[in-house]
Amino acid sequence: xxxxxxxxxxxxxxxxxxxxxxxxxxxxxxxxxxxxxxxxxxxxxxxxxxxxxxxxxxxxxxxxxxxxxxxxxxxxxxxxxxxxxxxxxxxxxxxxxxxxxxxxxxxxxxxxxxxxxxxxxxxxxxxxxxxxxxxxxxxxxxxxxxxxxxxxxxxxxxxxxxxxxxxxxxxxxxxxxxxx
Amino acid sequence: xxxxxxxxxxxxxxxxxxxxxxxxxxxxxxxxxxxxxxxxxxxxxxxxxxxxxxxxxxxxxxxxxxxxxxxxxxxxxxxxxxxxxxxxxxxxxxxxxxxxxxxxxxxxxxxxxxxxxxxxxxxxxxxxxxxxxxxxxxxxxxxxxxxxxxxxxxxxxxxxxxxxxxx
Numbered sequence: 106x107x108x109x110x111x112x113x114x115x116x117x118x119x120x121x122x123x124x125x126x127x128x129x130x131x132x133x134x135x136x137x138x139x140x141x142x143x144x145x146x147x148x149x150x151x152x153x154x155x156x157x158x159x160x161x162x163x164x165x166x167x168x169x170x171x172x173x174x175x176x177x178x179x180x181x182x183x184x185x186x187x188x189x190x191x192x193x194x195x196x197x198x199x200x201x202x203x204x205x206x207x208x209x210x211x212x213x214x215x216x217x218x219x220x221x222x223x224x225x226x227x228x229x230x231x232x233x234x235x236x237x238x239x240x241x242x243x244x245x246x247x248x249x250x251x252x253x254x255x256x257x258x259x260x261x262x263x264x265x266x267x268x269x270x271x272x273x274x275x276x277x278x279x280x281x282x283x284x285x
Numbered sequence: 286x287x288x289x290x291x292x293x294x295x296x297x298x299x300x301x302x303x304x305x306x307x308x309x310x311x312x313x314x315x316x317x318x319x320x321x322x323x324x325x326x327x328x329x330x331x332x333x334x335x336x337x338x339x340x341x342x343x344x345x346x347x348x349x350x351x352x353x354x355x356x357x358x359x360x361x362x363x364x365x366x367x368x369x370x371x372x373x374x375x376x377x378x379x380x381x382x383x384x385x386x387x388x389x390x391x392x393x394x395x396x397x398x399x400x401x402x403x404x405x406x407x408x409x410x411x412x413x414x415x416x417x418x419x420x421x422x423x424x425x426x427x428x429x430x431x432x433x434x435x436x437x438x439x440x441x442x443x444x445x446x447x448x449x450x451x452x
Contacts, residue, residue, distance in 0.1 A: 158327045158328065158329065158332075161319070161327055162331060162332050165332050165335040165336055169335065169339055170335055170338060170419060173339075173346075174422065177423065177426045181426075181427075242391075243400045243401060244396075244400050245400075245401050246326075247324055247325055247327065247329075249327075250329055254324075254407045255400065255404055258377065261373075262373055262374060262377060262388075264411075265370055265411050265414050265415075266370065268414050268415055268418050269366060269414055272366060272417070272422065275421075275422055275425055276421070279426075
């Protein structure tokens with residue numbers, strides 16, 4: 106095994122541990138911290154997979170701001186009491202989760218290997234077009250930004266609209282009449 | 286600067302306040318950097334906007350949510366959200382007005398340099414939207430009235446976020 110694959114395996118184990126801990130821990134505060142470490146693990150995995158844009162998003166949104174929102178929310182709610190460290194497992198929901206995980210795992214074998222040169226993404230003429238022309242056509246060095254803001258800018262406008270709509274919807278649901 | 290928030294969740298801590306005082310400007314500057322420099326390195330409006338919002342949330346954690354809300358009071362957040370969204374849409378529609386396609390930056394006639402600055406402006410607009418919405422979400426969550434309220438009754442009309450019953 107190369108150093109990189111050892112590091113990747115380690116971070117995947119860490120991530121899986123965080124995910125299981127987030128489910129199993131009984132105290133909500135513990136679960137939130139475990140969930141944040143899960144998001145952090147995912148973000149490091151994106152870095153190792155050479156996807157810094159996604160890694161930055163996962164770190165800022167998943168590990169950062171979502172954790173703060175969860176903390177603010179539990180400060181407003183009542184935590185379940187008791188001394189137990191772990192939540193009791195309910196078997197019927199656990200069975201549903203097991204079926205879902207099993208189904209998803211069954212598809213892993215048909216995915217192309219990480220970085221495979223003959224994967225559909227790498228051989229697609231669209232990918233080649235972006236990589237060849239993004240700099241000369243848009244003048245930006247980050248091809249991801251070129252795709253997001255130029256080639257597929259209309260999609261991005263839709264995303265920004267979704268964010269605005271989410272803000273408005275929360276104000277409506279929480280019946281707040283003052284923003285900030 | 287309030288010593289305790291309306292629900293008593295805020296506890297003043299010298300360590301947290303000092304740390305945030307030092308760290309928050311750098312988080313804010315890094316957020317702006319990620320927003321502005323997204324065209325040439327990892328990042329962009331969404332990530333930068335989250336970081337800018339995180340700087341505001343840090344201040345709220347250190348100095349109290351109510352105090353930060355008072356500091357932010359005014360049209361700034363709403364202006365960021367609507368202004369950012371409108372800037373994005375108008376940059377797109379401006380290209381249409383100049384007989385290009387929607388968001389066809391080249392229609393403005395500045396070549397690839399113009400395209401790059403157009404993309405930067407769009408990223409800034411996205412950043413303003415995201416940071417504004419996240420800051421608003423935070424204050425809504427932190428002071429939201431989660432009690433089911435009958436229509437028209439007991440609303441938070443005074444806008445102090447404490448709910449009509451003053452708890």
